[in-house]
Amino acid sequence: METGFLPRGRFQELLAVLHRSGYRCLGPQVRDGAIVYAAISVAEDLPRGARDHQAAGHYRIEQTASPRYFGWANGPQALKPLVFAPQEVLWRARRQADGGLELHQEMPPAERLAVIGVRACDLAALALQDRHFLGAAGDDPHYAARRAELFLVAVHCSDPSDVCFCVSTGDGPQASSGFDLALCELDSGFIVESGSDRGAVVAAELKLEAVGADARAAAARQADAARTRQHRSLPGRDLRAVLFANLEHPRWGEVAGRCLACGNCTSVCPTCFCHASVETPALDGGASVHARAWDSCFSQGHSYIHGLTVRSDTRTRYRQWLTHKLGSWHGQFGRSGCVGCGRCISWCPVGIDITEEAAAVCTGAADE
Amino acid sequence: MSTVVAKDRPRAAVHKFASCDGCQLAFLNLGEDLLLLSSLVEFVHFAEAGLVNPEAPVDIAFVEGSIGTIRDVERIQRVRARSRYLVAIGACATAGGLQALRNLADGQAWIADVYASPGYVESLETSTAVAQHVKVDLELWGCPVNSRQLIAAVRALLFGVVPLEEHDKVCMECKRAQVVCVMVAQGLPCMGPVTRTGCGALCPSFGRDCYACYGPAENPNTEALGRRLEGLGIAPAAIGRRFLAINNGAPPFTEAGLRRVHGHD
Ligand code: SF4
Ligand code: SF4
Numbered sequence: 322m323e324t325g326f327l328p329r330g331r332f333q334e335l336l337a338v339l340h341r342s343g344y345r346c347l348g349p350q351v352r353d354g355a356i357v358y359a360a361i362s363v364a365e366d367l368p369r370g371a372r373d374h375q376a377a378g379h380y381r382i383e384q385t386a387s388p389r390y391f392g393w394a395n396g397p398q399a400l401k402p403l404v405f406a407p408q409e410v411l412w413r414a415r416r417q418a419d420g421g422l423e424l425h426q427e428m429p430p431a432e433r434l435a436v437i438g439v440r441a442c443d444l445a446a447l448a449l450q451d452r453h454f455l456g457a458a459g460d461d462p463h464y465a466a467r468r469a470e471l472f473l474v475a476v477h478c479s480d481p482s483d484v485c486f487c488v489s490t491g492d493g494p495q496a497s498s499g500f501d502l503a504l505c506e507l508d509s510g511f512i513v514e515s516g517s518d519r520g521a522v523v524a525a526e527l528k529l530e531a532v533g534a535d536a537r538a539a540a541a542r543q544a545d546a547a548r549t550r551q552h553r554s555l556p557g558r559d560l561r562a563v564l565f566a567n568l569e570h571p572r573w574g575e576v577a578g579r580c581l582a583c584g585n586c587t588s589v590c591p592t593c594f595c596h597a598s599v600e601t602p603a604l605d606g607g608a609s610v611h612a613r614a615w616d617s618c619f620s621q622g623h624s625y626i627h628g629l630t631v632r633s634d635t636r637t638r639y640r641q642w643l644t645h646k647l648g649s650w651h652g653q654f655g656r657s658g659c660v661g662c663g664r665c666i667s668w669c670p671v672g673i674d675i676t677e678e679a680a681a682v683c684t685g686a687a688d689e
Numbered sequence: 690m691s692t693v694v695a696k697d698r699p700r701a702a703v704h705k706f707a708s709c710d711g712c713q714l715a716f717l718n719l720g721e722d723l724l725l726l727s728s729l730v731e732f733v734h735f736a737e738a739g740l741v742n743p744e745a746p747v748d749i750a751f752v753e754g755s756i757g758t759i760r761d762v763e764r765i766q767r768v769r770a771r772s773r774y775l776v777a778i779g780a781c782a783t784a785g786g787l788q789a790l791r792n793l794a795d796g797q798a799w800i801a802d803v804y805a806s807p808g809y810v811e812s813l814e815t816s817t818a819v820a821q822h823v824k825v826d827l828e829l830w831g832c833p834v835n836s837r838q839l840i841a842a843v844r845a846l847l848f849g850v851v852p853l854e855e856h857d858k859v860c861m862e863c864k865r866a867q868v869v870c871v872m873v874a875q876g877l878p879c880m881g882p883v884t885r886t887g888c889g890a891l892c893p894s895f896g897r898d899c900y901a902c903y904g905p906a907e908n909p910n911t912e913a914l915g916r917r918l919e920g921l922g923i924a925p926a927a928i929g930r931r932f933l934a935i936n937n938g939a940p941p942f943t944e945a946g947l948r949r950v951h952g953h954d
């Protein structure tokens with residue numbers, strides 16, 4: 322629902338309204354050479370003029386004179402670390418005098434968190450993680466606690482990176498649902514739409530101006546340009562049949578020669594949800610801390626069952642990643658697990674490109 | 690904290706071979722937990738802590754250092770014979786240490802270059818890992834190992850379970866710590882993708898590249914990483930030397946390093 326226009330000079334008011342409503346604000350910032358989410362209190366904290374240059378295995382930030390805060394595509398984080406923490410204590414156990422165990426569930430601190438600058442692919446990924454962690458089997462309490470008070474301010478992508486392919490997966494570059502507010506950034510300011518009741522309340526407090534015809538036209542041109550700029554794509558939306566018909570394709574062995582089995586792709590992937598359980602007993606043996614930590618289908622432990630590692634080589638690990646993400650997710654969640662964010666391409670230290678690998682296996686096309 | 694001393698405490702020893710003594714500090718740096726630890730196990734030999742009884746039979750022997758002299762070769766046999774469970778700690782004990790570089794060179798010539806009276810130096814031609822001489826029950830990698838690794842191993846042994854091996858790639862820890870990858874964002878020649886976890890991705894979290902002090906991870910693709918480092922503009926010999934550093938004696942690193950330093954396949 323379109324609600325109005327916020328001139329650039331008034332952006333601070335959005336942060337002020339959110340702060341007044343009890344939200345801590347996280348926003349994009351340039352840290353250690355990448356865009357990451359960090360606490361922001363003033364609009365000047367945002368990465369004004371930053372542009373990201375992404376390619377397979379490559380990420381650089383360039384500083385430009387542009388007045389824009391959101392003229393970049395994405396950084397290594399999506400919303401995943403905020404809701405599915407990379408490592409978190411779930412419970413603690415203490416041995417009692419009678420030999421029994423006292424268990425204490427540890428919960429994340431309750432806080433209202435507003436995230437500014439969320440992308441369409443991030444929202445699509447969050448919807449998938451919701452289905453996994455808040456699924457039919459019951460809510461994951463830690464995920465649910467972090468998710469409940471999340472206020473999402475999306476930004477439609479004006480500048481997809483060279484590795485983005487959300488058009489091909491149908492998840493972007495315009496955010497269409499799952500946000501509280503969505504912003505379309507123009508040089509002069511922001512077209513603001515609300516996507517939820519609480520978003521509408523915040524928008525109403527902002528006393529937005531009417532959206533001019535020029536702004537509306539510029540927004541449409543920008544959205545078209547963002548769409549046509551993308552050149553990567555997957556060979557289809559549902560690759561389940563073709564992937565599972567090609568389990569012995571020679572490409573799996575070939576990519577295994579290039580792949581480090583390092584798990585960077587699964588870690589940055591906003592939909593991957595695998596974790597390991599980590600038990601840390603106290604030295605005196607009287608207590609233990611039970612945590613979960615991000616795991617990956619590229620680790621040995623991921624396929625270890627008593628005395629046997631099912632996937633001991635990189636060929637079968639890479640094949641697991643691709644056939645699950647693009648294949649068996651359909652059976653599990655009714656869609657592919659890829660939202661086209663391109664992160665696994667940029668943040669792969671050796672630049673392995675999921676779209677190229679999928680094409681090689683699914684179309685048999687030799688791409689050398 | 691309960692420091693009630695258990696009656697039949699397992700007995701432990703800390704033996705030193707060719708090393709800098711740094712790994713033993715992982716015990717001494719435990720602080721208050723060192724008291725707790727010694728209430729759980731009885732240290733009978735730990736020269737750096739003032740306990741000297743190297744021939745005493747023990748349940749757990751921690752061995753620091755590489756095998757570098759003919760006396761070391763005999764002594765490690767005696768340690769093995771007197772220990773139920775032998776734990777090699779640190780890069781020297783698990784891979785021969787930095788001093789294993791002499792395995793790849795003319796060690797005697799180096800001695801002659803460095804010492805005024807080389808005749809007094811009785812070193813073997815090679816510096817080797819403990820496991821190349823006796824059966825090792827557990828290896829804790831790292832240069833140096835840290836207290837967390839030691840405690841986890843001791844605690845597992847006291848529970849009577851096999852200690853968990855940590856052998857994932859440093860990248861996994863790096864991403865869990867939400868560190869921005871220094872290879873992708875800065876083009877630094879990071880060794881994390883072939884290196885074993887344990888340090889908590891210490892170097893990348895300070896913005897520098899991992900230099901592989903925890904040794905090879907499981908299933909390391911040294912060839913693919915080597916090619917990537919070439920793509921970053923690093924000369925093959927320099928890449929070779931990154932493999933031939935602290936853990937040069939670990940077979941995957943020895944092979945990868947020699948291949949690049951000498952430029953043959
Ligand atoms: S598979 Fe890659 S491109 Fe697709 S959602 Fe995951 S990280 Fe993004
Ligand atoms: S595809 Fe790339 S990021 Fe993923 S495990 Fe292989 S080398 Fe690592």
Ligand code: SF4
Binds near residue numbers: 585863869
């Ligand atoms: S900085 Fe090094 S250890 Fe961390 S993800 Fe990148 S390559 Fe891996």
